[in-house]
Amino acid sequence: xxxxxxxSFSMAQKxxxxxxxxxxxxxxxxxxxxxxxxxxxxxxxxxxxxxxNIKVQxxxxxKLSGExxxxxxxxxxxxxNQEIPENDLIIINYYHxxxxxxxxxxxxxxxxxxxxxxKGINKMPDLSQFFVFKSAEGTTNYGKxxxxxxxxSRRIEKTFFPLKYPCGxxxxxxxxxxxxxxxxxxxxxxIIDLVKNKxxxxxxxxxxx
Numbered sequence: 001x002x003x004x005x006x007x008s009f010s011m012a013q014k015x016x017x018x019x020x021x022x023x024x025x026x027x028x029x030x031x032x033x034x035x036x037x038x039x040x041x042x043x044x045x046x047x048x049x050x051x052x053n054i055k056v057q058x059x060x061x062x063k064l065s066g067e068x069x070x071x072x073x074x075x076x077x078x079x080x081n082q083e084i085p086e087n088d089l090i091i092i093n094y095y096h097x098x099x100x101x102x103x104x105x106x107x108x109x110x111x112x113x114x115x116x117x118x119k120g121i122n123k124m125p126d127l128s129q130f131f132v133f134k135s136a137e138g139t140t141n142y143g144k145x146x147x148x149x150x151x152x153s154r155r156i157e158k159t160f161f162p163l164k165y166p167c168g169x170x171x172x173x174x175x176x177x178x179x180x181x182x183x184x185x186x187x188x189x190x191i192i193d194l195v196k197n198k199x200x201x202x203x204x205x206x207x208x209x
Contacts, residue, residue, distance in 0.1 A: 015050040021057040023162065031055055041184065043163060056165065059182050061204060064159075069177035072155060076130055079149045088128040089198070090173045091121070091191060094161055095148070097135030101166035101185055111143045113188055118145065120192045127195065132156055134164075178202045 018031040034040045034055050045052040064072070076092075077084050084090065121129055131148045133139055134157055139148050151157055160171050160181050167185035172194060180194065180201050194201045 014046075017050050017052050019052065019054045021055060021060070023054070026055075043165075054163065056163075056183055058184060059180070061178070061180050061202065064173070064177040064179060066177065068159060069173070072159065072173070075153065075155055076128075076132075076149075079152070080130060080147065082128065082130075084128045085126070087175045088126050089175065089195060091127060091129045091195070092156060092171045092173070093129075093131045093188070094151075094156060094169045094171070095131070095133040095135075095139060096161065096164040096168060097133070098138040099164065099166055102138060102141070102168065107141050110141060114143045114146065117188045117192065120189070121195075124192075124195060172201065174198065174202055 016028065018026050018028055020026050020030075020034075031053060034057075039058055041056050041058065043054040043056055045054070073084050073090070076082075076090070118129075121127060131139075131142075131146050132151050133148050134151050134154070136148065136150070139146070156171075160179075161169050161183060163183075165184040169181065169183045170186060170188075170191060171179055171181035172191070173179045
């Protein structure tokens, strides 16, 4: 009983720290206001002294600077040995690595979904598709016909995905450097609709990296 009390007491003594999607500290009340589960979800990390609570914005739009945009295109082209036409929209599916979200589920179902996605994407003009990983473990679960490339410099991670989001993430970038990204679990086939409705997808750009 004493051990349980001491453990509970030590847990209670830890500070609660709240951060927004830019990893900037906010108040607890601000954190709790962002409670729409369609737009936000929570991540929590524990240190020796604190619980770090992060409010993740599922979807974010913005515009890259010319320097960052050119660096991303050059690196993707070099790593994949694939030329990127100037007017192409770029799709990057980002795999953070194995986690509790993507380590379970029906693998054949996942493989079939990715196969359908690639079939749909290959029929669409002015697109360059890239599958990028931070950790390769588990990438084979998505099918044998995917050409994965390693985010060696962590440029994609640092620009768009500073944390490990559950199951994976993606970003769409148009020819002008406008981006639409989703952090965390998503339905890959929804990307086709986003590309088809490009004007709506990239409307209301309000942030930048």
